[in-house]
Amino acid sequence: MAKQVILASRPEGEPDQNNFKIEEKSLGALQDGEIHVKGKYFSVDPYMRGRMNDTKSYVPPYEVGKPIRGGVVTEVLQSKDDQFKAGDMIMGDLPWATEAIIKAKGLRKVEGGQIPLHYYLSVLGMTGLTAYFGLMDIGQPKKGETVVVSGAAGAVGLVVGQIAKIQGCHVVGIAGSDEKIASLKKDFGYDEGINYKTNQDMKAAVAKACPDGVDVYFDNVGGEISDAVIMNLNFHARIALCGQISLYNAEKTPVGPRIQPMLLTRSVLMKGFIVSNYQDRFPEGLQQLSTWVKEGKLKFTETIIKGFDRLPEAFLGLFSGKNQGKMIVEV
Amino acid sequence: MAKQVILASRPEGEPDQNNFKIEEKSLGALQDGEIHVKGKYFSVDPYMRGRMNDTKSYVPPYEVGKPIRGGVVTEVLQSKDDQFKAGDMIMGDLPWATEAIIKAKGLRKVEGGQIPLHYYLSVLGMTGLTAYFGLMDIGQPKKGETVVVSGAAGAVGLVVGQIAKIQGCHVVGIAGSDEKIASLKKDFGYDEGINYKTNQDMKAAVAKACPDGVDVYFDNVGGEISDAVIMNLNFHARIALCGQISLYNAEKTPVGPRIQPMLLTRSVLMKGFIVSNYQDRFPEGLQQLSTWVKEGKLKFTETIIKGFDRLPEAFLGLFSGKNQGKMIVEV
Numbered sequence: 001m002a003k004q005v006i007l008a009s010r011p012e013g014e015p016d017q018n019n020f021k022i023e024e025k026s027l028g029a030l031q032d033g034e035i036h037v038k039g040k041y042f043s044v045d046p047y048m049r050g051r052m053n054d055t056k057s058y059v060p061p062y063e064v065g066k067p068i069r070g071g072v073v074t075e076v077l078q079s080k081d082d083q084f085k086a087g088d089m090i091m092g093d094l095p096w097a098t099e100a101i102i103k104a105k106g107l108r109k110v111e112g113g114q115i116p117l118h119y120y121l122s123v124l125g126m127t128g129l130t131a132y133f134g135l136m137d138i139g140q141p142k143k144g145e146t147v148v149v150s151g152a153a154g155a156v157g158l159v160v161g162q163i164a165k166i167q168g169c170h171v172v173g174i175a176g177s178d179e180k181i182a183s184l185k186k187d188f189g190y191d192e193g194i195n196y197k198t199n200q201d202m203k204a205a206v207a208k209a210c211p212d213g214v215d216v217y218f219d220n221v222g223g224e225i226s227d228a229v230i231m232n233l234n235f236h237a238r239i240a241l242c243g244q245i246s247l248y249n250a251e252k253t254p255v256g257p258r259i260q261p262m263l264l265t266r267s268v269l270m271k272g273f274i275v276s277n278y279q280d281r282f283p284e285g286l287q288q289l290s291t292w293v294k295e296g297k298l299k300f301t302e303t304i305i306k307g308f309d310r311l312p313e314a315f316l317g318l319f320s321g322k323n324q325g326k327m328i329v330e331v
Numbered sequence: 332m333a334k335q336v337i338l339a340s341r342p343e344g345e346p347d348q349n350n351f352k353i354e355e356k357s358l359g360a361l362q363d364g365e366i367h368v369k370g371k372y373f374s375v376d377p378y379m380r381g382r383m384n385d386t387k388s389y390v391p392p393y394e395v396g397k398p399i400r401g402g403v404v405t406e407v408l409q410s411k412d413d414q415f416k417a418g419d420m421i422m423g424d425l426p427w428a429t430e431a432i433i434k435a436k437g438l439r440k441v442e443g444g445q446i447p448l449h450y451y452l453s454v455l456g457m458t459g460l461t462a463y464f465g466l467m468d469i470g471q472p473k474k475g476e477t478v479v480v481s482g483a484a485g486a487v488g489l490v491v492g493q494i495a496k497i498q499g500c501h502v503v504g505i506a507g508s509d510e511k512i513a514s515l516k517k518d519f520g521y522d523e524g525i526n527y528k529t530n531q532d533m534k535a536a537v538a539k540a541c542p543d544g545v546d547v548y549f550d551n552v553g554g555e556i557s558d559a560v561i562m563n564l565n566f567h568a569r570i571a572l573c574g575q576i577s578l579y580n581a582e583k584t585p586v587g588p589r590i591q592p593m594l595l596t597r598s599v600l601m602k603g604f605i606v607s608n609y610q611d612r613f614p615e616g617l618q619q620l621s622t623w624v625k626e627g628k629l630k631f632t633e634t635i636i637k638g639f640d641r642l643p644e645a646f647l648g649l650f651s652g653k654n655q656g657k658m659i660v661e662v
Contacts, residue, residue, distance in 0.1 A: 050596070219591070222589065222591050222592070223589070226591065241591055241594055241595045242595075243595070244591055244592050244595055247589065247591075247592055253588045253589070254588070254589045254592075255586055255587065255588055255589065256586065256587075256589045257584045257585070257586055258553065258554070258578065258584070258585045258586065258587045259590070260550070260553050260557065260572055260575055260578075260601075260603070261553070261575050261578055261585075263572055263601065263602075263603040264572040264573075264574070264575055264603035264604075265381070265603070266603065267602075267603050267604050267605060267608055268602070268603050269600070269601070269602045269603075270591075270594065270600070270601045270602070271594075271598075271599070271600045271601070272591070272594040272595035272596070272597065272598050272599050272600075273595075273598050274598060277598055
């Protein structure tokens with residue numbers, strides 16, 4: 001019998017444990033083209049909140065009564081497919097299940113050895129690619145420019161800051177605790193950090209940390225933090241919209257100052273994106289990221305929670321900032 | 332003695348006649364490198380409202396007690412500069428004055444003949460260039476896509492709609508009267524029109540006029556009209572922010588629904604611009620616009636008000652939609 005985490009009900013506002021249920025499921029017989037896998041590392045991501053709603057978005061919603069899905073590194077136990085054999089490690093968009101029988105098509109084999117396997121869920125996976133393409137393609141940072149990152153201590157934020165530093169920028173991170181800020185500066189190359197929980201006047205705090213104004217804003221959070229950054233933008237600034245976690249649990253349409261006048265008078269570009277827009281360029285991105293990892297220029301950190309049953313808890317922890325870097329559940 | 336319109340005081344909220352004063356001024360002696368000119372056609376534009384405030388923007392503010400400036404076509408009466416001679420027609424950013432002595436440097440001679448002189452203030456001037464670069468460079472319309480234009484019956488809007496039509500798009504204009512809508516469809520190639528003053532549910536009205544959703548939004552007005560369009564955007568839509576006239580007279584920061592979540596989930600690009608960003612490409616734009624005018628593909632209309640003293644009245648009329656197409660004052 002395998003265990004799986006299913007969506008028990010759709011949340012209204014902030015999700016809680018009642019929206020999830022752990023169920024047992026018996027696996028059927030293995031068919032041709034299928035593999036029997038055992039989950040090892042599970043990726044837990046803010047964007048999953050959106051899939052819990054029954055609304056049109058860039059990924060289809062989860063179905064009530066069906067398992068949650070996401071990035072998973074699994075080990076092959078049995079294979080009826082030519083590509084894979086028992087013992088192979090595989091990465092894919094897979095259900096939250098201790099074991100599963102899945103179609104082999106579209107899955108990617110990953111190599112362990114020098115690189116920890118869970119890196120394929122983070123810096124060498126969607127997290128790293130999201131940081132790379134959002135910053136490089138939309139942000140287009142130039143040497144000497146100022147880059148501000150919100151949600152800087154989150155998985156994507158850690159990578160964005162380091163890439164911006166590699167580009168020769170003045171890099172400022174916004175996060176929610178003094179410990180996180182200290183780590184951003186000590187471990188991840190950030191020049192300045194702003195604690196949004198202790199700064200009453202965020203507009204002034206951004207202005208102080210960015211004496212030459214803001215050229216690139218990599219936005220993971222939205223809301224009032226973004227308002228403060230936007231008021232400090234330079235002419236021809238670029239905003240990469242990567243996440244809006246401060247608004248994901250809103251039950252009504254969030255309201256705030258209209259930003260178009262500011263974007264207009266300063267000729268600002270703002271662009272929303274999802275990493276799959278860059279699918280054709282993933283090889284380029286992965287190669288660059290691997291190079292930086294091997295050169296020691298790109299470090300990473302995870303919050304690893306152990307135990308399959310703690311997947312819902314790990315996910316819920318994202319909304320209260322329980323993670324530093326990528327949140328991963330290990331089985 | 333020359334007459335000039337000066338900024339008497341800075342408006343708070345909607346400007347009125349008291350913010351302007353008409354003064355007489357004696358002209359000094361003509362120096363080398365200067366010309367003595369007589370104003371013929373004066374351009375009256377929404378962006379001038381911004382210059383009446385004492386705030387940092389893309390153009391410096393007008394000074395209280397000094398003349399208002401803008402695009403003017405003038406005739407040379409006397410010249411102490413080699414480039415120009417009496418009788419030449421000249422176009423430039425000049426004071427609102429019946430006559431003036433100005434430096435010749437940076438001014439452009441324009442040819443009359445086939446093309447009416449006031450076209451250099453409109454379709455073959457900043458108006459046409461604004462429409463051309465905003466739509467083509469930011470909007471990047473593709474054949475078969477849907478383009479929505481707010482402020483469609485304004486000077487820029489009339490040109491945008493026709494260029495979008497030349498590109499093979501489904502073109503929808505938003506304007507404030509049934510007469511304007513009728514003219515957009517009859518005279519300027521728009522496929523559909525929406526009267527924002529009589530439609531209670533603008534979101535539904537945009538959805539109806541755009542059955543395949545909105546791919547490009549050329550925004551001249553901002554505010555609630557833009558909210559309605561943004562709710563109908565397609566994946567990978569582009570928004571060119573050209574004006575926000577509905578907000579220019581706001582005394583407090585305008586508030587509205589936060590748009591970033593929508594831009595994020597649909598991978599939308601939004602970009603503010605001013606025409607001078609494209610200065611290097613003006614010759615390309617003017618050549619294309621001239622070609623379309625000569626081929627009869629690009630028509631234009633003006634609201635021409637006669638009399639120098641009516642400049643303030645013409646400007647104020649922009650905010651109540653008194654113009655169709657470009658507002659010009661002829662002396």
